[in-house]
Amino acid sequence: xxxxxxxxxxxxFTYGFVGLMAFLSVFPFIWMALGATNSSIDIIKGRLVPGxxxxxxxxxxxxxxNVPLVFWNSAKVTIFATVLTLAVSSLAGxxxxxxxxxxxxxxxxxxxxxxxxxxxxxxxxxFIMMGKMGLINTHIAVVLPTIGSAFIVFYFRQSTKAFxxxxxxxxxxxxxxxxxxxxxxxxxxxRSTYAAAxxxxxxxxxxxxxxxxxxxxxxxxxxxxxxxxxxASAYYPDYGVVMVGTFLATLPTxxxxxxxxxxxxxxxxxxxx
Amino acid sequence: xxxxxxxxxGRYYDVNGWLFVAPALGLIALFxxxxxxxxxxxxxxxGRGMMMKFAGFGNLVRLWNDxxxxxxxxxxxxxxxxQVPIMILLALILASLLNNPRLVGRxxxxxxIFLPCVxxxxxxxxxxxxMFAPDGIVNSTLQAIGIIxxxxxxxxxxxxxKTLVIxxxxxxxxxxxxxxxxxxxxxIDKSIYEVARIDGVPAWARFTHITIPLLKPVILFTxxxxxxxxxxxxxxxxxxxxxxxxxxNATLTxxxxxxxxxxxxxxxxxxxxTVSYVIVILVALLxxxxxxxxxxxxx
Numbered sequence: 017x018x019x020x021x022x023x024x025x026x027x028x029f030t031y032g033f034v035g036l037m038a039f040l041s042v043f044p045f046i047w048m049a050l051g052a053t054n055s056s057i058d059i060i061k062g063r064l065v066p067g068x069x070x071x072x073x074x075x076x077x078x079x080x081x082n083v084p085l086v087f088w089n090s091a092k093v094t095i096f097a098t099v100l101t102l103a104v105s106s107l108a109g110x111x112x113x114x115x116x117x118x119x120x121x122x123x124x125x126x127x128x129x130x131x132x133x134x135x136x137x138x139x140x141x142x143f144i145m146m147g148k149m150g151l152i153n154t155h156i157a158v159v160l161p162t163i164g165s166a167f168i169v170f171y172f173r174q175s176t177k178a179f180x181x182x183x184x185x186x187x188x189x190x191x192x193x194x195x196x197x198x199x200x201x202x203x204x205x206x207r208s209t210y211a212a213a214x215x216x217x218x219x220x221x222x223x224x225x226x227x228x229x230x231x232x233x234x235x236x237x238x239x240x241x242x243x244x245x246x247x248a249s250a251y252y253p254d255y256g257v258v259m260v261g262t263f264l265a266t267l268p269t270x271x272x273x274x275x276x277x278x279x280x281x282x283x284x285x286x287x288x289x
Numbered sequence: 290x291x292x293x294x295x296x297x298x299g300r301y302y303d304v305n306g307w308l309f310v311a312p313a314l315g316l317i318a319l320f321x322x323x324x325x326x327x328x329x330x331x332x333x334x335x336g337r338g339m340m341m342k343f344a345g346f347g348n349l350v351r352l353w354n355d356x357x358x359x360x361x362x363x364x365x366x367x368x369x370x371x372q373v374p375i376m377i378l379l380a381l382i383l384a385s386l387l388n389n390p391r392l393v394g395r396x397x398x399x400x401x402i403f404l405p406c407v408x409x410x411x412x413x414x415x416x417x418x419x420m421f422a423p424d425g426i427v428n429s430t431l432q433a434i435g436i437i438x439x440x441x442x443x444x445x446x447x448x449x450x451k452t453l454v455i456x457x458x459x460x461x462x463x464x465x466x467x468x469x470x471x472x473x474x475x476x477i478d479k480s481i482y483e484v485a486r487i488d489g490v491p492a493w494a495r496f497t498h499i500t501i502p503l504l505k506p507v508i509l510f511t512x513x514x515x516x517x518x519x520x521x522x523x524x525x526x527x528x529x530x531x532x533x534x535x536x537x538n539a540t541l542t543x544x545x546x547x548x549x550x551x552x553x554x555x556x557x558x559x560x561x562x563t564v565s566y567v568i569v570i571l572v573a574l575l576x577x578x579x580x581x582x583x584x585x586x587x588x
Binding site (some may be wrong): 026030033035036037038039040041042044045049051059060061062063097104105107109110114115116117120126127130132133134135136137138140141143144145149160161163164165166169179194195198199211219222223225226227230241244245249255257265266269270272273277278280 | 303305306307308309310312313314315316319320321322323324325327328331359362379383386387389392397398400401402403404405407408409411412413416417418419420422424425426429430455456460463466469492500510517520521527528533543544547548551552558561565566568569572574576
């Protein structure tokens, strides 16, 4: 393993390139964290050292925004969306495997086809539907259309192929009903699949923007993403306050990501196989 | 025949299967299939708000003569044509470099590079808007290094505003695509690379002749997903350019135009539905094209 020039050049290129990309990926986060401690003018000027006004920015953010309410709104929407999506999709993922009907694959393909429908094509009918049901400005309207997710069903079905059928057969010999097998055997065995799906659905729900923007019209129902967007679109946005806001808004997904990074990557792997 | 087949144990499974898949399929039918069909019906109607009249192909004629629509369509296709290939190639290169087990600190690099995909589209759009402000940190850094003489008008010049949108979505999604490639690369037998290395195949040739062909199904998957994503672009342009779609509609996308037609201007659901069907058709066409190209190369 002698150090020849070509090898050194390729190492320099690799580390240089990967290092630069890593820096560019992380930089906005650093800028955000530092920004939260600086005044609006300093942020725009590009001051990259910690400032002294973190407390002021936080105080201003709390005056401008009803933080507990906004976080509660986001949490409510996210928790309902996540729990319901996981329940409904894992049932279907399991169902498609035990389903013996000849219509099974046809139905499954038709369902996958809906992945190609862009949301923009749905939002007007959905908005009218919610209006007719009297759900405009409610969190139910935000969650309802997101529960039936073809992508998560697809993900659960892919992972269910790894579920040992011997377990199912043994349970059936013991006289367990199908729903008991699902609840007492499938769910515990598929823990890591649930974990990965949890991360994906949680992040999507927490970060959702366009649909909440349409259905949530009063300040009492708005989620954190909507509030950040309106703070930043002010004529003279206070960037210090905006940074505190984006930081707080990113914190839950960032935390989930760091604690469950392994499952997240495995989840992606599961959907590729 | 059919009756015989549906008796006994088969029937038992059938009922259970249906019960398990019914909630998901019911919700998808109610909130995806039904609205998309309704949308199609609406696109043949015209009028303000709820006062709709049958308009035949009137909306299509209007579409054809609508310069704002043509602009939104051109912009969306520009994002697609420029951004998707850049991002896919970048993600592929990063994944194959970070798959090297001898790379020191690859865990750190991986985490760093896919960190952007945990942020919300809104949060990072807001950050980018600040970073790329006329006197913001990007301009001042570029000036300090001496790359540019005067600040780039990122948000006010049509060309640079488009460039900014492309930079922003590349930042957000490259790491996301990279995860898929990394996952797929881990399923490739490492001895293939070892043999190639011993035979003296250079790194670039290993990348083009081994990595890319083996990853083709995943590349197809990510391109289709990216295509759908790009054609739906909304959050970023809305937040980077304050909902207006940029200087003289330079960053306006089809989704943003539909939003404007429905909730910003005098609502015209019929026309907005027609524009939304353009996206449906584009997604279907491009996805079909990508599948077709992938199959052709296989021969």
